[in-house]
Amino acid sequence: MSTVYKSLIISPNPDKSIKTYNPGYMAISDNGKIEEIREENLHNKYKGYEFVDLSNYLIIPGLIDIHNHLPQYAFAGIGDKELLPWLENYTFPREKTFENKEIARESAKIFFSDLLKNGTTTSVTYVTIHKNAADIAFQEAEKAGIRAVIGKVNMDQNSPEFLTENTEKSINETKELAEKWHGKENRLFYVVTPRFAVSCSLDLMQELGKIAQKSDYFIQSHLSENRGEIDFVKKLFPESQSYTDVYEKAGLLGPKTIMAHCIHCNEEETEILAKTRTIIAHCPTSNRFLKSGIMPLRKYLEKGLRIGLGTDVAGGYSLSMFNEMKEAIENSKYYQVFVDKKTEPITPAEAFYLATLGGAEVLGFENETGSLEKGKNADLVVVDYKKTDPENGEGLYNEPEQILSRLIYRGGEQSIKEVYIKGQKVVKFA
Numbered sequence: 278m279s280t281v282y283k284s285l286i287i288s289p290n291p292d293k294s295i296k297t298y299n300p301g302y303m304a305i306s307d308n309g310k311i312e313e314i315r316e317e318n319l320h321n322k323y324k325g326y327e328f329v330d331l332s333n334y335l336i337i338p339g340l341i342d343i344h345n346h347l348p349q350y351a352f353a354g355i356g357d358k359e360l361l362p363w364l365e366n367y368t369f370p371r372e373k374t375f376e377n378k379e380i381a382r383e384s385a386k387i388f389f390s391d392l393l394k395n396g397t398t399t400s401v402t403y404v405t406i407h408k409n410a411a412d413i414a415f416q417e418a419e420k421a422g423i424r425a426v427i428g429k430v431n432m433d434q435n436s437p438e439f440l441t442e443n444t445e446k447s448i449n450e451t452k453e454l455a456e457k458w459h460g461k462e463n464r465l466f467y468v469v470t471p472r473f474a475v476s477c478s479l480d481l482m483q484e485l486g487k488i489a490q491k492s493d494y495f496i497q498s499h500l501s502e503n504r505g506e507i508d509f510v511k512k513l514f515p516e517s518q519s520y521t522d523v524y525e526k527a528g529l530l531g532p533k534t535i536m537a538h539c540i541h542c543n544e545e546e547t548e549i550l551a552k553t554r555t556i557i558a559h560c561p562t563s564n565r566f567l568k569s570g571i572m573p574l575r576k577y578l579e580k581g582l583r584i585g586l587g588t589d590v591a592g593g594y595s596l597s598m599f600n601e602m603k604e605a606i607e608n609s610k611y612y613q614v615f616v617d618k619k620t621e622p623i624t625p626a627e628a629f630y631l632a633t634l635g636g637a638e639v640l641g642f643e644n645e646t647g648s649l650e651k652g653k654n655a656d657l658v659v660v661d662y663k664k665t666d667p668e669n670g671e672g673l674y675n676e677p678e679q680i681l682s683r684l685i686y687r688g689g690e691q692s693i694k695e696v697y698i699k700g701q702k703v704v705k706f707a
């Protein structure tokens with residue numbers, strides 16, 4: 278149904294500042310597109326439209342999580358180890374259970390439902406090596422209404438026997454899933470998913486790179502997360518200059534490739550990432566939880582590297598992108614205090630940009646989503662922002678930047694009222 282909303286509206290600008298409409302009027306057509314957004318009253322101009330007065334609420338664009346692991350959600354918040362032993366002890370035994378279709382389905386339902394409840398309308402997601410589990414994840418994402426980029430994990434070496442694939446089978450199953458789902462409804466996309474260089478042979482990585490390039494699929498993997506992992510990769514690929522060089526030689530880098538973490542990359546490696554326009558998924562919560570390190574976010578932004586934010590559940594303990602924005606700011610402060618005093622922390626507006634329009638831009642979805650502008654899809658989160666204010670919006674601290682900052686630090690699932698994708702309500706809290 279076509280609708281005009283009246284509400285406080287905050288949307289990111291491409292220069293990482295914010296645009297505020299106070300109050301704003303937003304007309305949405307019955308095909309879920311934003312027809313007009315302005316401070317002028319649109320109630321009379323759009324006569325046949327339903328008018329919804331949300332004057333006490335805030336509307337922001339749907340949030341974008343560019344890195345998470347569906348099967349790991351079950352143990353979010355648990356684990357006291359660094360990356361490699363954490364994978365052995367928590368991740369791999371859990372991922373094994375996804376050979377069971379009922380477990381895969383039940384987990385996928387909970388996962389996508391909880392993403393939406395947290396205001397995440399676009400998600401880039403790893404499943405497991407199991408073809409059925411990845412297929413089920415796509416089915417459940419389709420039903421949930423979320424915009425999702427999903428991949429079956431590929432692993433053919435240095436993994437437990439129960440998660441080690443035959444290389445050819447891994448490649449064939451990847452092709453089948455990608456052909457079935459990529460581009461469906463312009464909302465579901467396939468991402469080729471070699472887990473990381475430790476668990477993939479060069480043959481597998483090269484072949485996956487070719488498949489992705491030929492059909493313009495996304496690629497995702499992990500890069501330079503943890504010192505133990507980096508040392509392992511060095512031993513496995515002694516002829517390579519660096520961890521990043523392993524992926525470049527395998528043909529896996531490019532503008533549709535998302536590399537998670539990239540914490541310890543040296544100068545040459547960041548040059549390669551810049552040159553190939555590879556996307557970095559910055560996952561600050563996970564980076565502290567697994568004691569991996571602090572990524573130099575400000576430095577990377579200044580270099581022009583392409584960056585979005587990811588929760589990395591369950592290296593990260595929360596599906597909330599509000600939490601991830603907060604941790605991105607806090608990690609950048611930590612970097613200034615303990616590593617480089619000359620590096621400025623990022624601002625709440627910059628964190629907001631990374632979790633919305635920035636994520637959309639790196640994924641190439643910026644004409645569809647990421648900000649509230651004429652012609653884009655109405656992917657919206659309606660927030661009860663006064664709940665985050667001890668003075669219920671009646672006090673002195675109500676500049677748009679202050680409302681946004683308080684929302685990032687004190688908001689979350691509990692402050693969300695409704696979530697829309699393409700104008701369709703996908704979440705409603707009482």
Ligand SMILES: [Zn+2]
Pocket residue numbers: 344345346499537589592
């Ligand atoms: Zn990850």
